[in-house]
Amino acid sequence: MAKRGWTPVVIWFRTTTKNRYWARRRKPAGRAPRLQWPKSLAVWYGLSLLGAVGVLWRFPPAPTVRPVTASLYPVRPSWLDRTFTGLKAPVNAAEDWLNRGIPLIGLVLSPHQFALHLGALVSTGLTEVSGVRLSSLPALLQVAIPVLKAVPPPTESKTPIAPPPAIPGANERDASLPGDQGRVWAVLGQTPVVGIYQTHSHESFWPYLPSGTNPAYSTYWPRTIVQVGWWLAEALHRQGLSVVQSRVDNMAEGVLASYSQAYFTAKQLIRGYPTVKLLIDLHRASTAVAPAEIRGQAVSRILIVVGTNKLLPNEYWHQNLTAAIKLAKALNRIAPGILQGNGIDMVPYRYNQELMPGDLMIEVGGPNSTLGEEKRAVEELALAIHAVLSSRQPGS
Known part of the structure; x- marks a missing residue:
């Protein structure tokens, strides 16, 4: 009797279990099938590539060659x-x-x-x-405490100064380099007070290149910014200033590595010639610049670029700006109209101008300029540099 009593319960349990099983297996009527996400690594990789294509389509890559004064980001008009x-x-x-x-x-x-x-x-x-430079602590103290002006400056040490270290490759020559028997490090005078080098040493000029050449680069030095630097050195020497020009090819490894190479070139110049008071990185503009008319002749326009400390530290940028202002004023007085725009372009990048006070980048003309326009421009620039150095040292 006991077994017969459990029989209906067992039959009900088995029937209910079977019905639930088949209910789970049966697709519900009127409901869409559940979306099955792909689990294959290849499918996920393909989706990632599609996302990357979408990002690159929205934000196209920047050009590999950027003008010297260009901004990294688009600038909204003020x-x-x-x-x-x-x-x-x-x-x-x-x-x-x-x-x-x-x-x-x-x-x-x-x-x-x-x-x-x-x-x-x-x-x-x-x-x-x-008349007080705000970045000079002694000058500010003298204004606050006038009695400090009567304190004599510290006497110079009588210890003999060691000769400057030898510059690697100081005696190297290249027959295609202009002047000074093709020396890579050309020196005019005894104790140079002006140093010249060219970061973009391959910068050339369209009138002397095959049609369609872009960018205007060349390694034939008599038609590059290196030749313009030599003309500037000669013009400065005629004014009685001693000059050193480095003709190291800073673009030997390409335009992207030029500023890294030029940094070591400039450091060698400063260490090898510690008497240099004005260091010039000579360029031409990356885009066409219309010439000015000075005394009836076409002359390349000049722009002085001053790197600040907006992105990287630069303790000398105020002194460099002071030197640039003096040089711009002298140029405007000697050759009115020769300055491009206002003559000074302040940029957030350092451009190796953190090496010393009086460290400037100067652009002369553009790729459309002729060598005659460039030569006449640096002759005017030499007159202005001589006027500035004769009055007071740059950055002082």
Whole structure:
């Protein structure tokens, strides 16, 4: 009787279990099949590639060769630029109006972008008005404590100065280099006070290159910026200044490695010739620049580039700016109209200008310039450099 009592329970349990099993196996009516995600590594890799293509399509890669004064990111026009554009006022007339109304503003307006550098304007204005360089602690202390002006400067050490270290390759020669019997390190005079080198040593000029050559590069030195540097060295020497020009090929490993190579070239120049007071990295602009007319002749325009400390430390940038302002004023006085834009372009990058005070990058002309225009420009530049060095050392 006991077994017969459990029989209905067992039959019910087995029937219920069987029905539940088949209910799970049966597809529910009216419901879409569940989406099965791909589990293959190849499928996931393909999806990743599609995502990468989408990103690259939205953000195209930057060009490998970037102009010296170009910005890494697109710069939105300033409110001043938008205002004058809305008023349809000529930019040149607006700059002239601002220069007359606000002294020194022309020196801190970017020639490529009508944007106002307020920090540089305040710093430069206070320095010009007070005559005290704000980055010089002794000068500030003398203003606060006038009695310090009577304290004599420390006497110079009588210890004999050791001769400068030998520059590697100082006696190397290249027959195609202009002047000084083709020496890679050309020296005019006894104790050089001006040093010249060329980071982009292959920079050349379209009138002397095959049609369609772009960028305008060449390794035939008489038609490159190296030749222009030699003309500048000769013009400075005629003014009575001793000069050293490094003709090291800083672009031997390409344009991307040129600034790294030029850093060591400039360091060697400074160590080998410690009397140098003004160091010039000579360039030509990356885009075409219309020449100026000076005394009835076409002359390449000149732009002085000053690297700041916006991205990397540069303790000398204020002194470099001071030297650039003096040089721009001298150029404007000697050859009015020779400056490109306002003559000074302040950029956030250092461009190896952190090596010493009086370390400047100077652009002369562009790829469309002729060698005659370049030579006449550096002759005017030599007159301005001589005037600046004769009055006071750059950066002082």
